[in-house]
Amino acid sequence: MSPTPFLVLSALLFSIGTLGVLVRRNAIVVFMCVELMLNASNLAFVTFARQHGNLDGQIAAFFVMVVAAAEVVVGLAIIMTIFRTRRSASVDDASLLKY
Amino acid sequence: MDSISSLLALIIAIPAASAAVLLVGGRWTDRWGHVLGTLAPIASFVIAVLAFLDLQAGGGEPLQQHLFTWIDVNSFQVDFDLLFDQLSALFVLLITGVGSLIHVYSIGYMAADPRRRRFFGYLNLFVAAMLTLVLADDYLAVFLGWEGVGLASYLLIGFWQYKDSAAVAAKKAFVVNRVGDVGMALAIMLMFASFGSTSFAGVAEGMESASAALATALGLLLLLGAAGKSAQVPLQSWLLDAMEGPTPVSALIHAATMVTAGVYLVTRSHFVYAETEVAQTAVVIVGLVTLLWGAVIGCAKDDIKKALAGSTMSQIGYMMLAAGIGPAGYAFAIFHLLTHGFFKANLFLGAGSVMHAMNDDVNMRRYGALRAALPITFITFACGYLAIIGFPGLAGFWSKDRIIEAAFNENVYIGVGALIGAGITAFYMTRLMIMTFLSEKRWQRDVHPHESPLVMTAPLVVLAAGSVVGGALLLNNWIVEWLEPVVGVEEHHEALLSPLLITLLVLAMVAAGIVVAFLIYRRDKISPEAPTRVSLLTRAARADLYGDAVNEAAFMRPGQQLTRSLVQVDNRGVDGAVNGLAALVGGTSGRVRRWQTGFVRTYALSMLAGSALLVLGLLAVRLA
Amino acid sequence: MIAFWILAPLMVVCALGMVVSRKAVHSALMLAVVMVSLAILYAAQDAPFLFAVQIIVYTGAVLMLFLFVLMLVGVDASDSLVETLRGQRLLAIAVGLLFAIVLVAGLAQVTVGAVVGLDEANIDGNVPGVARLLFSNYVFAFEVTSALLITAAVGAMVLAHRERLSAKPTQRDMALQRMRDYADRGVHPGPLPGPGTFARHNSVDTPALLPDGTPSELSISRVMRARGTVRDVEADRAAIARVDDETNVLRGGGDR
Numbered sequence: 001m002s003p004t005p006f007l008v009l010s011a012l013l014f015s016i017g018t019l020g021v022l023v024r025r026n027a028i029v030v031f032m033c034v035e036l037m038l039n040a041s042n043l044a045f046v047t048f049a050r051q052h053g054n055l056d057g058q059i060a061a062f063f064v065m066v067v068a069a070a071e072v073v074v075g076l077a078i079i080m081t082i083f084r085t086r087r088s089a090s091v092d093d094a095s096l097l098k099y
Numbered sequence: 100m101d102s103i104s105s106l107l108a109l110i111i112a113i114p115a116a117s118a119a120v121l122l123v124g125g126r127w128t129d130r131w132g133h134v135l136g137t138l139a140p141i142a143s144f145v146i147a148v149l150a151f152l153d154l155q156a157g158g159g160e161p162l163q164q165h166l167f168t169w170i171d172v173n174s175f176q177v178d179f180d181l182l183f184d185q186l187s188a189l190f191v192l193l194i195t196g197v198g199s200l201i202h203v204y205s206i207g208y209m210a211a212d213p214r215r216r217r218f219f220g221y222l223n224l225f226v227a228a229m230l231t232l233v234l235a236d237d238y239l240a241v242f243l244g245w246e247g248v249g250l251a252s253y254l255l256i257g258f259w260q261y262k263d264s265a266a267v268a269a270k271k272a273f274v275v276n277r278v279g280d281v282g283m284a285l286a287i288m289l290m291f292a293s294f295g296s297t298s299f300a301g302v303a304e305g306m307e308s309a310s311a312a313l314a315t316a317l318g319l320l321l322l323l324g325a326a327g328k329s330a331q332v333p334l335q336s337w338l339l340d341a342m343e344g345p346t347p348v349s350a351l352i353h354a355a356t357m358v359t360a361g362v363y364l365v366t367r368s369h370f371v372y373a374e375t376e377v378a379q380t381a382v383v384i385v386g387l388v389t390l391l392w393g394a395v396i397g398c399a400k401d402d403i404k405k406a407l408a409g410s411t412m413s414q415i416g417y418m419m420l421a422a423g424i425g426p427a428g429y430a431f432a433i434f435h436l437l438t439h440g441f442f443k444a445n446l447f448l449g450a451g452s453v454m455h456a457m458n459d460d461v462n463m464r465r466y467g468a469l470r471a472a473l474p475i476t477f478i479t480f481a482c483g484y485l486a487i488i489g490f491p492g493l494a495g496f497w498s499k500d501r502i503i504e505a506a507f508n509e510n511v512y513i514g515v516g517a518l519i520g521a522g523i524t525a526f527y528m529t530r531l532m533i534m535t536f537l538s539e540k541r542w543q544r545d546v547h548p549h550e551s552p553l554v555m556t557a558p559l560v561v562l563a564a565g566s567v568v569g570g571a572l573l574l575n576n577w578i579v580e581w582l583e584p585v586v587g588v589e590e591h592h593e594a595l596l597s598p599l600l601i602t603l604l605v606l607a608m609v610a611a612g613i614v615v616a617f618l619i620y621r622r623d624k625i626s627p628e629a630p631t632r633v634s635l636l637t638r639a640a641r642a643d644l645y646g647d648a649v650n651e652a653a654f655m656r657p658g659q660q661l662t663r664s665l666v667q668v669d670n671r672g673v674d675g676a677v678n679g680l681a682a683l684v685g686g687t688s689g690r691v692r693r694w695q696t697g698f699v700r701t702y703a704l705s706m707l708a709g710s711a712l713l714v715l716g717l718l719a720v721r722l723a
Numbered sequence: 724m725i726a727f728w729i730l731a732p733l734m735v736v737c738a739l740g741m742v743v744s745r746k747a748v749h750s751a752l753m754l755a756v757v758m759v760s761l762a763i764l765y766a767a768q769d770a771p772f773l774f775a776v777q778i779i780v781y782t783g784a785v786l787m788l789f790l791f792v793l794m795l796v797g798v799d800a801s802d803s804l805v806e807t808l809r810g811q812r813l814l815a816i817a818v819g820l821l822f823a824i825v826l827v828a829g830l831a832q833v834t835v836g837a838v839v840g841l842d843e844a845n846i847d848g849n850v851p852g853v854a855r856l857l858f859s860n861y862v863f864a865f866e867v868t869s870a871l872l873i874t875a876a877v878g879a880m881v882l883a884h885r886e887r888l889s890a891k892p893t894q895r896d897m898a899l900q901r902m903r904d905y906a907d908r909g910v911h912p913g914p915l916p917g918p919g920t921f922a923r924h925n926s927v928d929t930p931a932l933l934p935d936g937t938p939s940e941l942s943i944s945r946v947m948r949a950r951g952t953v954r955d956v957e958a959d960r961a962a963i964a965r966v967d968d969e970t971n972v973l974r975g976g977g978d979r
Contacts, residue, residue: 001726003838006764007830009731013738013757015823020742022815023806024706028793029747032754035785036738039761042773050768053839055852058770059861062853065773065780066868070875072785076792077882084885089796091699092807098697698808704815711822718829 006047013040027079027089031072038068103153107164107181110146110191111234114139115227121220129216133209136219137202140226144195151188159185159233170239174295182236182299186585189433190233190363193440197355198226202560204448205347207554208455218345225251229356233363238287238297241364245283245328248425249276255352256344268340273631275337279327283364286320289313303370310398317371318378321364322385329361329415331389336646338412339396342404346451349404354411354447356439362415362436365422366429369586372634373425382423383509387516390416390571392644394523398530399640401629402461406531407443410487413520414439420517421502424509429586430579431501434572436697438494442486448559449480457547461533464627470536474547475556476538479563484532486566488525488609494569501573504601514601521605525612533620539687540628581657726767730760745804751789758782770839771849916942929954 013036020033042061049057083089117139121132128135136489150162161184170177183191202222209215228247253380257269290297293313294305306314325331330338341353351356352410365372365382372379393412400406418436421428454461470477486495499521507514550556572578596604639645734757743754762777806812845852857865892900903912916939918927928947930938938956940948947953 001727001838003835004830004833005727005731006768008827009727009734011826012735015819015826016735016738018707018741018822019815019819022700022707022819023804023812024742025700025803025807026747028789028796029750030743032741032750032789032818034774035781036741036754036757039758039781042777043761046768046770049770050841051835051838052944053841053844055841055844055849055858058773058849059856061773062776063768063861063868065776065802065811066851067871069780069785072788072955073819073875073879073897074882076788077879080792080795081882083900094699095697095741099692099695700811700815701808704811704818707815707822708818711818711825714822714825714829718825718832722832 003047003051007044010040010044010047013037013043025092027082027091028076029076031079032093035068035072037066076095103150104162104164104183106146107162107183107234108166110143110150110195111181111227111230112232113142113146114223116436118220118223118227121216121223124254126216132216133206133219134215137199137206137221139223140195140198140202143226143230144192144199144465147191147195149190150183151192154183154185154188158405161185161187161584168530169373175291177237177239178300179240180236181234183234184585185581186363186433187233189437189581191230193437194226194233194356197440197444197562198222198229198351200561201347201351201355201444201448204350204451204555204558205345207552208347208451209345212345214258218255218583221251221254221258222347222351225255225352225357229360232360235585236299238290238299238302241367242280242283242287245324245360246280248352248360249273249280252352252357254342255348256341257503258345258348259343262343264340264341268337268343271609272337272341275334276327279324279334282320282323282327286317286324289320291315299367302368305438306370306374307406309374311375313372314374315377318368318375319381321371322378322382323366325361325364325387325419327361328364329358329419330412331361331385331416331419332392333646333649335389335392335412336650339400339405339408339643341401346404346447346454347409350444350447350451353408354443358411358415359418359436360439362418362422362432365419366432366586369426369429373587375605379423379425383513384423385414386419386421386423387513388416389413390520391516391523392416394520394527395636396643397527398523399637401464402533403453403463403466403531404447404461406463406527407446407450410446410524410527411443413524414443414487417502417517417520420513420612421505426587427508428502428505431498431505433582434578435498437496437572438498438566438569441562441569442483442494445479445483445559445562445566446487447474448555448562449483450557452476452482452551452555455551457542457546460543460546462623463531464629465541465546467538467541467625468536469548473536473550475550476559479556479559480536481532482563482566484528485567488528488613489521489605490609491606492570494566497570497573500602500605503605504598507596507601513535518604518608522608522612525609526616529613529616530620533616534625538620538625541625542620587664596699616636724767726763730763734760743804747793748790751786751793754789755782755786758786769845770850772853911941918942928952929959930956932956 017033017035017037017040020036021030024030024033042064045057045061045064047057049055049061079089082094086093106716117135121128121136124132154160154162161182163183164181165179166179168176169179190706202219205215205218205222209218210217228244228251230244231247232241232244235244253269253273256272257266259265287297289307290302293309294302296302296305309317319621323334327334338353338358341697342349344353390413393414393416395408395409395410397409397413400409414435418432418439421432421435421486453469453476456469456476457466460466481492486493489496489499503514503517503521506517633641642648737753737756737760741750741757744750744753758777758781761850762774762782765771765777766774841849847855901910902914916931918929918931928943930940930953931942934938943953
């Protein structure tokens, strides 16, 4: 099967994830959208691995997953800390670093 | 001979060390500072006399001492050498001799001043610098002394700096002298650029093959320097104001020694002027103009010191005139310089004694009939007076007569000018004598004239003796022969008028001047206030012949205008540009920083827009 | 192939649902669907190892973590979909659309060569193949990843750790405080009553009944009361009475 549909799907998922990051205010949902973007790129990796006939793409996807896991751990910890002090999980509330 | 040579440095070093002790030592030296300060020039004088005797015994071979290599940069080498030749010897003797007497006088004159010790420190500094000037073997070292005396002069004119007039006068002297120093500095640079050397010997050697233009340039630049230091027209304006300094300063610096440095410089640079008619003529003209200029001013001043200052200008004009004539005049210039050193110091110190008696009043219109109150001062002053007007037999008679004679030999107009100057000199000096010592009392109340103490009158007596017998230097044409090794031999001209005739003419002029003065000031009662309805000439002379006005109109006001406009340009243009730029950047930043909203999502949006543009660009490139 | 055409629209719809759903929990569930679907697509593309990892790590661990944090944070005003930044939504949609179109258009322009397929690479099985590559070419990156994971774990612990500002109260302190509160404000010093045992299932939403038969307010959580999920004891009582009556009727009346 041609890889193009997979790639188009990947692109669509990535764009939807981006959109979610831009429009949602809840930090946790924003985070989920970031995960969606990462997953979309993973799909592209896996597709290209099949296209090229070697496993390097799958290795790359694997590393993305590992890094994403670490990122989720730290990110959620940060969200928790912010929530504990500010009683809010909105990304717009953390806007003190400005002019 | 070598032993004396090695002592030359001490002539300078003793006053310099004394100045250092007095100025650095501060008030710990207050009690004995004046004694040390007086002993220093006396010690220098003793060494100078020993060196002089040695020079005479040594058959005219100059004494030299190599001190150290001052500057050694590639091809530019300046040795700090001392040269004690016939010319330097006379100057050193004058400076240390008259200087010592004035130091002694100052002990009495400055007795009441709480800062007497500092005064002596400055005086010693001056003596050291002046000796450096005349002993140096190199134009650069001369310049060192030249600036040193300028500094000392500045410090001493402004010694009573709490008086505004004194502070301003000191500043004026300093600034005007800078103008002359520029000429001197340029001359030295030109020497180095042309000859690769600034020593007398090196320049003299280089001049033999120098072009006429170079010689003229050097001569005019040196003349500018000399004019600044010697208060010659057009840089004459500072000398009258310099009388704000204490009277011993006026006597030592602004009459006997420093102001003659210009004459020394011209004489010393005779090898330059020998090559250039133009510069020589310029020197003669400057001398002649100054001679008449100073004399006219001297006629109108009621301030005794300013009248004497005008006289000083005039007498130095005579010297310049003589120096400009060439080998025929150098010896007489120096001769007149020496005799002038005696009688003018004598006159100034006498004036100081009078002021001392009159509660420091300098206005001659409030003097009168002091002959009885100040007998010693009167007699010594009279000696100086007779010497300066050229009374037969006294010092001034011999020296001035020779200069006028030389002037007639050079050019009849110059001779006539010098002759007229002699007449005016007689007039204003007689006027001064009448107003001060003769005529009736016009004293202010509370003035009780008294003779000055011995410490002040003793120098007066010595100087008066010098004024009387100074002419002895001319016995057997001694001074001309003495200076021959330095300035060259006089070429014999066909005399235009016989010397005897000239002498008679001079005497007639002098007599006329005296008679006119007596007629005017004996007949008219002298009012204590200066008459306001006076002739145009008197008015001009009272205003220093508008020298200051010319300076103000030609330099000061345009300079102020220029400064003001430059400030305007700086404020409006430069500052405007700088501040405008800053305001522009600040304003733009203030607006741009609003983009920094703090909202992560806004940033993310701009990132996405950037990414979209990037991909779009890539696509466009790929598909194009 | 069939799996793709079934899953792809589902995934897009779920992804969009994740973005637009009001409640964060719903978003998380949508995301779970997308991820599981992705895992299937991995399997369809000869990546069984990633299929397993996707299920275990993403769907299992990461999403659980998300849900866990969601529970901790609770309902939040930020869940609302009302946009607070002026023009942000419009611009985001426009630029996002542009981005998507550009990407897709770009992909449409690309001519992809023949698919090689992973048959040869997976000849020893996919897992040994991945392992061989991972521990040879990528061993350094792999080791660095381990350091990253440890750092992340330590960092999360540091962030989650709360510095104690005052000494921890002892049991004695707490008892004294309770008595003081009782003396000052009349606060009940004893333990609160547990939830009702008048229950037919293992639930904490039923209040305990006081001796007079009324439900105790103190026996249930305030949160549940605020959410309105407390069981109506009176309704239960009536139902039970009805059931009892029916039972009695069936048994033959009146015999209690």
